[in-house]
Amino acid sequence: MHHCQGHRPTYVEIDLAALQHNFRQARHQAGDGCALLAVVKADAYGHGADRIAPALQQAGADLFGVAMVEEGVELRRVGVNRPILVLGGVYPGQEPDILANQLVPVIFDLETAYRLNTLALAEGRKLSYHLKVDSGMGRLGFRAEELPATLTALAALPGLAMDGLISHLAVADDPTHPLTAEQVRLFREALRLVRAAGFTPRHIHLSNSAALFSQQFPECNLVRPGIVLYGGLPAPDFAGRLDLQSVMSFRTAVAQLKDIPAGTGVSYGHRFIAERPTRLAAIPVGYADGYSRHLSNVGEVLIRGQRAPVAGTVCMDWTLIDVTDIPCVEVGDEVTLLGRDNGQVITAEEWAQRIDTINYEVFCQISKRVPRVYLGG
Ligand SMILES: *Cc1c(COP(=O)(O)O)cnc(C)c1O
Numbered sequence: 038m039h040h041c042q043g044h045r046p047t048y049v050e051i052d053l054a055a056l057q058h059n060f061r062q063a064r065h066q067a068g069d070g071c072a073l074l075a076v077v078k079a080d081a082y083g084h085g086a087d088r089i090a091p092a093l094q095q096a097g098a099d100l101f102g103v104a105m106v107e108e109g110v111e112l113r114r115v116g117v118n119r120p121i122l123v124l125g126g127v128y129p130g131q132e133p134d135i136l137a138n139q140l141v142p143v144i145f146d147l148e149t150a151y152r153l154n155t156l157a158l159a160e161g162r163k164l165s166y167h168l169k170v171d172s173g174m175g176r177l178g179f180r181a182e183e184l185p186a187t188l189t190a191l192a193a194l195p196g197l198a199m200d201g202l203i204s205h206l207a208v209a210d211d212p213t214h215p216l217t218a219e220q221v222r223l224f225r226e227a228l229r230l231v232r233a234a235g236f237t238p239r240h241i242h243l244s245n246s247a248a249l250f251s252q253q254f255p256e257c258n259l260v261r262p263g264i265v266l267y268g269g270l271p272a273p274d275f276a277g278r279l280d281l282q283s284v285m286s287f288r289t290a291v292a293q294l295k296d297i298p299a300g301t302g303v304s305y306g307h308r309f310i311a312e313r314p315t316r317l318a319a320i321p322v323g324y325a326d327g328y329s330r331h332l333s334n335v336g337e338v339l340i341r342g343q344r345a346p347v348a349g350t351v352c353m354d355w356t357l358i359d360v361t362d363i364p365c366v367e368v369g370d371e372v373t374l375l376g377r378d379n380g381q382v383i384t385a386e387e388w389a390q391r392i393d394t395i396n397y398e399v400f401c402q403i404s405k406r407v408p409r410v411y412l413g414g
Contacts, residue, residue, distance in 0.1 A: 046290035046369075047322045049407050050376070051084050053092050053414025055268055055282035060096045062280055063262045066249055072240065073097075074122060076263030077112070078104035083327075083400040084267055084285055085409040087115045092414050093266065094119060100240075102261055106131040109140040122167060122201075126177075132156045136164065143203055145169040145177040147190055150197060157196030167201030167240065168231065172223040173216055174207045181223055188234040201240035201259070202231055209247035210272035221254060228256060247271035250279060269385055269396040276386075283384065286376025287403060291340070291368050293319040294360070303357055304349030308334055311348075316361045318345070320372050323354040327403035328374060331392035332356075338372050341365075342379025375399070 060075070067073050075098035081089035090101055090112050101117055103109045104125040112121055120141055127135055127142045127149050135142055136156060144150050144166045157164040168191070171178030179187045191197065204224045208214040224243060231238060242259040244252070249260045250271065264271055268283035295317050297303070302310045303317065318340070324330040328351055336347040336356075340363055348359040360366045375383055385396035 044408065045321055046288075046292075047320075047326060047407055048288060049083075049403055049409045050286040050288060051088065051409055051411050052282070052284050052286070053088070053411055055284045055413070056084075056089065056092055056266060057096045057414065058282050059266050059268050059284070060093060060098070063246075063249065063260070063265055064097065067260045070258065072099040072259040074100040074102050074242070074259055074261045075266060076102040076124075076245075076261055078102060078108060078124065078263070079401050080108075080405075082263060082267050082269075082397065083403050085411075086111060088409070088411050090117050091115055100259070102263075106134050106140065110134055110138050113138045127153065136160060136162060141165050141167060141200065143167045143169045143177075144191075144197075145171075145179065147187065150191060150194060154194040154196040162196070163198050164196060165198050165200035167203045168199055168236075168238070170202065170204045170224065170227040172204040172206075172220040172227070172243075174205045174220075176205070178204060181226060184227055184230050185234075188230060188236070192234060192236075199231070199236045199238050201242065202228055202238045203240075203242050206243060206245065206248055209245055209251070210274075212251045217248075217252070225256060245271070247275075250275065264397055267400060269400065273386060273390075283376060283382075285385070285400060285403075287374040287407070288376070289320045289322045289372045289374065291318045291358075291360075291366060291370045291372060292321050294366065294368060295319075302349075304333075305352060306350055309349030309357070309359075313361070315348075315359055316366070317348060318358045318360045318366060318370075318372070320356050320358055321354065322356055322374065323352045325353045325404060326407050328356060329392050329402065332388075335391050336374075336388070337383065338374050339378040339381050339383060340370055340372050342381050344381065 075093045077086045077090045080086045100120045102122045109121045122141045169178035171180050208216050240259040241257045244260040246262040246265040268281045322328045330351045333350045337344045343363045345358045348357045385399045389396045
């Protein structure tokens with residue numbers, strides 16, 4: 038465990054060469070003349086934005102997308118010099134950070150536009166923004182019927198310049214769903230209104246990863262992939278269709294072994310009772326690390342290239358594994374919670390399915406107390 042000398046042996050391994058491979062797939066899929074905005078919100082989906090964003094910048098990402106102003110400021114701090122789009126909101130008091138860090142806000146309410154306009158004028162600047170339209174996601178953005186009045190209001194703000202038009206798809210992971218066609222229709226109508234009102238947005242964009250790998254929108258010239266950069270499938274039915282490499286592995290090591298007789302109960306609530314003489318391995322990882330408590334009696338890990346089940350309740354800092362069927366397990370043996378080990382693999386998709394969520398949440402859940410170790414790149 039050379040990565041972990043002097044540390045608890047629980048860590049996340051990030052493969053920057055795999056990240057670059059995935060980036061190239063997204064770039065190829067986007068095609069010539071289409072800009073690529075790499076979505077690195079939520080600490081690059083738990084992969085560590087301070088290392089992921091510079092690596093993607095080196096790989097050739099044209100822009101970056103974050104959810105929060107704070108995340109954009111962090112990207113500047115680690116040397117990102119490309120445009121950074123703040124997909125989430127700009128809250129009162131955050132306007133100076135937008136201007137000082139040359140962040141590009143997505144505007145979805147007029148109050149924010151007024152505040153940003155005031156500060157931009159006070160500083161003698163013209164601030165670029167992207168306008169968000171709600172074409173059917175029902176979350177953020179101006180609805181079609183609000184657009185004419187909104188555009189009139191925005192046209193009267195000399196401190197702001199519309200540089201992009203953005204909307205977000207609700208069912209991009211299901212190419213047959215009729216909602217997408219309706220969203221595209223509304224987006225095109227919004228684009229027509231925006232141009233008729235005299236705006237000339239440079240970036241026109243709709244596509245997340247699922248849309249990038251399943252649809253084409255001729256009016257768009259920018260795509261916003263996130264999950265595929267990290268090697269995650271946008272939805273289970275993309276399995277076998279994309280050439281992606283998983284970037285994250287999550288590992289720990291056996292801390293203690295013990296043999297218990299049949300009939301012995303283990304961990305909180307004794308939700309596991311040994312049916313046979315059983316060898317247990319205690320591993321120093323728990324729900325405080327993002328090893329979800331829903332994996333109690335359900336999860337599987339890899340030891341010596343073989344699968345072993347979680348025995349009983351996952352605790353805050355500890356989990357017990359039934360290693361009875363794996364010969365010769367020793368204290369210190371590597372345990373893989375997510376990723377590859379000797380030809381076997383536990384994917385984020387498998388993990389997500391076991392606990393009824395999606396791979397995105399599996400990645401984001403791995404907590405900050407787990408150190409990230411970077412390989413390759
Ligand atoms: C998170 C996000 C994306 C990226 O989505 P993926 O499914 O990870 O590709 C794109 N656009 C917006 C607005 C987002 O919030």
